[in-house]
Amino acid sequence: MSRREFVATAGITAVAAGAASTLISGCATFPKKAEQPSLMAISKYIVVDQSLCSGCRICEQVCSEFHYGAYNPELTAIIVERDYGGSGDWITTNTCRQCPNPWCMRSCPVDAIWRDVRTGAVVIDEKTCIGCEKCVPACPFGMVNMRPDGKKAFKCDLCGGEPQCVINCPTKALSAQPLMGNETEIVGGTKS
């Protein structure tokens, strides 16, 4: 089972252009766990300017290298989806939205997922994670995945505040932007 297969099914949620912003405000209406407003203010997430992205996958490489010390296309929290010869865009890069009220966090039965106070990123605690895979289908964007060994889940943690993908992106397609910023402009991780 791979994450992109999952994305294909979960994509339905994310496909409709306005869906993501509706989702963000929508789930904020029904909070299960209290979110501190001050934390939300510092939260950022990685935005992709799809028109600049060349699909070189350097972001994937640096992501797996930074977190696991090795390159691995299955161990990255930023995903470059490519559809060669398709009629639509060839390249769609997908990132974690660091949702205000994260679906993954709500789905976790052992509270292994929380928001990092320093960076505002939604992170998974490796030690607490029991690898039940509940968070994987919970994410409507397909951005929480299991490691190839199937033992732990992983997702974007903004590299402790200095996202390596943003630093290393050769085309400057990636940027870290405030979560609560211009919601109207930012739709589903894509500048529109």
Place this chain on the structure above:
Amino acid sequence: MKNAYAGKGLRIDLYNRRSTIEPFTEQMRKDYIGGYLLGMKILWDEYRPEYGAFDPKNPLIFCTGPLTGTRAPTASSLTCNTMSPLSKTFVSSRAGGHFGPMLKFAGYDYVVITGRSPRPAWILIDDDKIEIHDARNLWGLKASEADAAMKAIAGSDEFETLLIGPAGEKLVRFAVASCNIDRAFGRGGPGAVMGSKNLKGIAIRGSKNLGLANMKRFNAAVQKNFKELEERDPWSWEGMPKVGTAGWMEAVNYYSMLPINNYQKTYDDKIAGGIDHNAYLKNFEYRKYACGNCALSCAHYIPTIKKGKYAGLSSGVLEYETAAAFGARCGIGDIQAVAKANVICAEYGLDTISCGSAIAWAMECYERGLVSKKETGDIDLRFGNADAMVHMTELIGRKEGFGAILAEGTSRASSIIGKDSGKYAMQVKGLEMTATSPRASKCGAVMFAVNERGGHHMDPYAPTIEAYGYTIAEAGIPEALNPYEDGNTGAVYKLKNYTKLADILGTCAFAVINVQTLPDTYGEQFSAATGIEMNGKELLKRSEKLTTLMRAFNAREGLTAKDDTLPERFMKEEVDVRVPEENQKWTNGKTLIKRKINLRKNLRDYYVAAGYNMQTGLPSRRKFEELGLAKVADNLMARGIKLA
């Protein structure tokens, strides 16, 4: 120990439907590094001159380099070696895309495919799982259809594909094997070899960790390499992401290297103006597209052509070579027609360079009355006839009518047509020349003539080095060369070995094409990635080993110094060459000169620099021994081939 090698090679026997895994030993890694060098070593060992390209025993070898799949700039190469059905010698071709890194992530350094499947087959590699599937339902599908179908059957978009189109199945001799549809193993017909093995394609997915021996040291070397790319060649660094290789057209025309009308002229502002990057920008909207780990993103993708005859068409990468082959060579200054031909080539799986070259040859023969309208099937094959060019491309892809003759390549086609037509076949060792007219570049002439795989431009891209006056002391060019004065071409040998560094390490030629990356930077990256300490000098020795092994292969195939030649047009026809302002220092201020090439003089200097025998074109036995190729030398001598 963690290092950039996966440490395993995969062998697939299509006839017995069996796959075996063999170790890629430490000693082999040190001796043969990877890429072309490893591929040539396997080809030398397993191919016999009596086989022929379409023999099931002809091995089809795909190798990664040690840097493939790492973060080294442009490190996405996969190389292909096999016997060529088109030329007199081997195929050595590289392709970018994402297939190469994926092979590494699946845990293999190389794949060797032998045997012929009794019925059409395709191979699925998912980490350790290797399956051979029936491809009868894929047979006949165009590249993009086959790509989608294979991914659908494999069950995920994560798979990378390497496949052939209908041209490969029909054994068109210059059929390509395409990676991700638009990146291809282009020259020499590896697609036809796949077709002869009844192999439609390979789909691969990997999820294994690729660790490096010393990540910190490696990253420092990578940063240094990026800096070199930026500082030593600012044009490519800034220009490539914008327009890709299409941006060369204007410059090549300016430097009088464009093969107008099958190399009859060296420049034509009107034709070049119709197919250069300005026409590109005016006609198309396009977006960037990069191979794995590449910051240059030279490739571009045209979502849909908005207006004109071919409106609605979506096209892949339109490279300089493609535009020059279908445009300049055929005298067509119409970028829309070129884009159409490019799409046909991508879908059928044809080498755009050889295909355009074959059509240009046919056009010249037609204009000279060597081919009649009856033979062409009522197609008015005149220079500049865009519709005829597009039609002919389609016929070659389907191998129908006159296209079936052109599908044999210009060398064979000219022996079918006979008469004087061979004179106009622009090929070296059976492989059609690429689109850089060598009249304005003596090193370019040598480069084409001595190239081991035939009329190819990639090792080294000497014309740009000369035209722009690039220098690199480490690779034997301490000062700028005079492109217009024959002789003094010894530098090409060292430059050639330098350029081959990219081929054995698994990076793209664009990291070395304008001598950007210094050998020691490669040494540092290689050492940090693999844990095998080697500096630039030692790596250059491996490149020389590759050159020597390639020459030995040619000698075994019966090629001699006589085959290091050019089409006689370049030596006999004196043609106008425009001298750009910055190079007028070489011509005493003259802006227009007449040029033909004194190949003898140029070749002599090259042979002396390389230490080659003037008859056999081989180095001395001592050289073979010094490079660790004593057994190869023994083999040649046992066949009665004289070394220097």
